[in-house]
Amino acid sequence: MTKTYSAFNLLREGLRGQKGWGPAWRSPKPRATYDVIIIGGGGHGLATAYYLVKNHGVTNVAVIEKGWLGGGNTGRNTTVIRSNYYYPESTALYDLSVKLYEGLSRELNYNVMFSQRGMVVTAHSEPEMELAARNVNAMRLNGADADLLDVDQVKKLAPILNFSPDARFPIHGAVWQGRAGTGRHDAVAWGYARAADALGVDIIQNCEVTDVITEGGRCVGVATTQGEIRGGAVGAAVAGHSSVLAKLAGYTLPITSFALQAFVSEPMKPVIDTVAFCPPYGTYFSQSDKGGLVIGGGLDRVPSYGQRGNMPIQEAVLGGLVEMAPALAKVKLLRHWAGIVDVTPDSSPIIGPSGVEGLYVNCGWGTGGFKAIPAGGTLFAHILATGTHHDISRPFDPDRFITGRLIDEGAASGIAH
Amino acid sequence: MQLFPCPFCGDRDEREFHFAGEAGKVRPDTAGSEAEVSAKDWSEYLYTQRNDHGHVREIWMHLPCQEVFLLERHSVTMAVIGATSFRDVGTKEASA
Ligand SMILES: Cc1cc2nc3c(=O)[nH]c(=O)nc-3n(C[C@H](O)[C@H](O)[C@H](O)COP(=O)(O)OP(=O)(O)OC[C@H]3O[C@@H](n4cnc5c(N)ncnc54)[C@H](O)[C@@H]3O)c2cc1C
Ligand SMILES: [Zn+2]
Numbered sequence: 327m328t329k330t331y332s333a334f335n336l337l338r339e340g341l342r343g344q345k346g347w348g349p350a351w352r353s354p355k356p357r358a359t360y361d362v363i364i365i366g367g368g369g370h371g372l373a374t375a376y377y378l379v380k381n382h383g384v385t386n387v388a389v390i391e392k393g394w395l396g397g398g399n400t401g402r403n404t405t406v407i408r409s410n411y412y413y414p415e416s417t418a419l420y421d422l423s424v425k426l427y428e429g430l431s432r433e434l435n436y437n438v439m440f441s442q443r444g445m446v447v448t449a450h451s452e453p454e455m456e457l458a459a460r461n462v463n464a465m466r467l468n469g470a471d472a473d474l475l476d477v478d479q480v481k482k483l484a485p486i487l488n489f490s491p492d493a494r495f496p497i498h499g500a501v502w503q504g505r506a507g508t509g510r511h512d513a514v515a516w517g518y519a520r521a522a523d524a525l526g527v528d529i530i531q532n533c534e535v536t537d538v539i540t541e542g543g544r545c546v547g548v549a550t551t552q553g554e555i556r557g558g559a560v561g562a563a564v565a566g567h568s569s570v571l572a573k574l575a576g577y578t579l580p581i582t583s584f585a586l587q588a589f590v591s592e593p594m595k596p597v598i599d600t601v602a603f604c605p606p607y608g609t610y611f612s613q614s615d616k617g618g619l620v621i622g623g624g625l626d627r628v629p630s631y632g633q634r635g636n637m638p639i640q641e642a643v644l645g646g647l648v649e650m651a652p653a654l655a656k657v658k659l660l661r662h663w664a665g666i667v668d669v670t671p672d673s674s675p676i677i678g679p680s681g682v683e684g685l686y687v688n689c690g691w692g693t694g695g696f697k698a699i700p701a702g703g704t705l706f707a708h709i710l711a712t713g714t715h716h717d718i719s720r721p722f723d724p725d726r727f728i729t730g731r732l733i734d735e736g737a738a739s740g741i742a743h
Numbered sequence: 744m745q746l747f748p749c750p751f752c753g754d755r756d757e758r759e760f761h762f763a764g765e766a767g768k769v770r771p772d773t774a775g776s777e778a779e780v781s782a783k784d785w786s787e788y789l790y791t792q793r794n795d796h797g798h799v800r801e802i803w804m805h806l807p808c809q810e811v812f813l814l815e816r817h818s819v820t821m822a823v824i825g826a827t828s829f830r831d832v833g834t835k836e837a838s839a
Contacts, residue, residue, distance in 0.1 A: 569794035580790035583818075628745075628762060631796050631819045637744045638758050671790050728786040 329524075330435055350516060351523035356530050356555050360388045362710050363548060363557035365535045365571065367391025369400035369511075369696065370563040370688050372518035372529070373703020374710065376434075379525040381704065382711035387527045388557070389519075390550060392534035396515030399565050400696060402665035404588050404622035406601050406612065407697040408445050408506035409470045412461060415721040415733050416674065417468035419701055422718060424470075424505055426700030436517030438509050439615065445506035445601040446475070446484055450495040458501045465503070473502040484602045486651045494649055495606045506601060508612050508620075514699055538575035538685065545575065545685035561686045561710045563702075566631075566666035568689035577681035579689070580671055580727050585626040585664040586693050587635035587643065591657045593617030598651075607646030618660060621647055625669065625693065635664035667692050672732040677705055678715065678723035686710060687724070745821065749805035750812050750828035759806050765793055766800040766813055798824065 328335050328346045339346050362378055364371045367389050378384040391397075407427055409420035427440045449458040458474055465472035480500045481489055489497055519529055530552065537549035538560070547556035564571050572579045594617050603610035611621040623643030626636055640662070648655045669692045670676060676690035688706040691698060705719035715723060726732055746754040771780040771788055793799075796818060803814045803826075815824040 567796070569792065570796045578787070578791045579794070580786075580792060582792050582794050583796075628757065628821070629794070629799070629801075629818060630821060632821050636757070636821075727790045728782045730782075 331437075350520040351529055353531065354528045356388060356390075356528065356533065356550070356552055358554075359547075359556040360528070361386040361558045362388075363555060363560045364389045364710075365548065365560065365562045366398070366564040367395045367515075367519070367529060367531065368398045368563060368565060369396065369515050369518065369699035370565070370691075370702045370706065371561075372396075372515055372522055373699050374561060374563060374688065374706040375527040375529075375703075376518045376522040376525065377703045377707035378711055379522065379527060381707055384707075384711050385526050387522075388555065389522070389527060389529045390533050390535055390548065390555070391529070391531045392551075394531055395519050395529070396512050399665040399667060400515045400699070401512050402588065402663055403511055403696040404610070404612075404620050405508040405511050405614075405696060406445065406506070406610070406622075407440065407509050408503055408601075409697070410445065410447065410461070410465055410472060410501060410503045410506065411470075411735055412464050412737065413733050413735065414468045415718075416735050417465065417470050418718045419675075419705075419722070420698060421468075421470050422704070423698045423701035426704065427509060427697075428505075430514075430517070430700060434517040434521045436513060436520060438513045438517050440507060440509040441615075442505050442507040443600050443612070444483070444502060444504045445603065446480060447501045448480065448487070448497050448602070448604045449499050449501070450604070450606055451498060455498050458499060461501050465501075471503060471505050473504070475500045475502050483600055484598055486597050486653055487602060487604070488650060488652055495604065497604075508601060508614075509696075511696060514696070518699075518703070535571070535574075538571075538682070540576070540682065544683040559684055559686065559710045559713070561688060561706055562680070563688040563706065565668055565689060565691060565695060568668045568687065572680070572687075575680065575682050575685055577685070579668075579676065579687070579724070581668040581676075581690055582629050583631055583666050584628075584669055585630045585632065585635045586667045587623070587626070587639055587662065587664045589619075589621040589640075589644070589659050590614070590661045591619040591621070591654075592660050594619075594657065597654070602650070604646070604650045607650050609643050609646030609650055611647060611651075619654070619657065625667070626664075631666055633664055633666055635662075667695075669693075671727070672734040673736040674733040675702070675722055676724050677702070677719045678709065678725070681724070745823075747803070747805075747814065748823060748826040749808065749810050750826050750831070751808050751810040752805060755805065755807075761804045761806055763802040763804055763811070766802050767793075
């Protein structure tokens, strides 16, 4: 059975009718006990499992997923990867992730198609240009790459945008991050799954955690639709359903669930080769390698677990797209969907102890956790293996809602969340 | 476009409404000089959310008429179960 992907193997399998490939991961029956149980087979859960083995030598690990791998937000997002945040704590986190993404395809022997095509975040007035300069300075001081562009430079990078002085929001310039880009979201989940499986991690799909087992106030395992599974430490990375799991286990979270929508157009010839985001229109888009425009925007306005989204935001995002790039007005949409994201009061993630001993959380990534998968996995693995924070995860502990040291990144995201 | 019921104006476009928060939270009592509220209690009041999967009770405002009311919904199906003016429920019942 062919195990690794290489030019030679691709050629050989091409000549043999692609019959020699083995499954990318096993489908084992759950064992009775594991050293670490991870609930949620999205990008964060799978990456955590991988780094548990690779960085900490913890080999007896299970990932438990109620549906299929990456069927949550990891397979539903608009694939933007960037580290253009404002606070040092955030840059440390998201830039670690961008750096790990830069070597990920090679490390996992799986093409995650990280394409560093850069990202333009436009500014639409002179005061906005001043804020953009402040943002660029903050990013540079924190060690991320950033440039302030004038309108001519933006025109060169993304000529499809609306540069008319009569536009509702005329473009004055932009914040540019050249190392930002897009990745193939399913491939990130699959790449981590395959690599973790090869290191001995049991990935158990179609297995829902229905209860959390505690003994003497300590979490000792989970009840699932495939029976009880015990674990030394349990980690929950169940974006969108974080509060549902919290209720089962008896801890609380400062999280509200909202639908976030995305759109893909019919494929077309190349019209843009960067990620473009115009904050006042509430719309961003990029073009996938297949040619479809991948379009996203802000959160729905009504808290929801209904995975479909609603009309007002569709209108805002698509109306915004047409004002942002009028040439796209007649482009037809191919697909539209929504994911349920867990939003925190400061738009920053929550990583750390849940409040129930032995149970840890990785959640609250809201609209922006795809870019953070390699870092989230690294940090969560550190916590699950050692029981203590990594320096980079410490500021994201849930205790910040008690101490008041919030990391309010609502503005850096630029999108309502 | 979903219609939400304003107890004062009747069914209106959802875009006219503002979600103000979950119902049932009680602000810690800060009256009097002895009233010492712990950071944990403040945090719970300010940030902790029930975020229920299913039947929810929420405070909404209908912006055009400024009516503040209790909206009961289903957070998965998005069905509206009922709307009650705070004038009718009274603060006590609304925070139950
Ligand atoms: C439309 C949209 C666009 C987005 N765009 C971007 C973007 O451009 N860039 C970016 O960085 N981020 C983006 N995001 C956010 C990003 O997708 C998420 O933050 C990220 O995928 C979260 O990963 P995760 O592994 O934590 O969660 P998920 O991928 O959602 O995985 C959680 C898993 O837990 C499972 N689960 C839940 N409950 C249980 C249970 N009881 N038992 C077992 N399993 C359970 C679920 O089935 C799911 O597979 C977007 C999100 C959406 C919805
Ligand atoms: Zn009204």
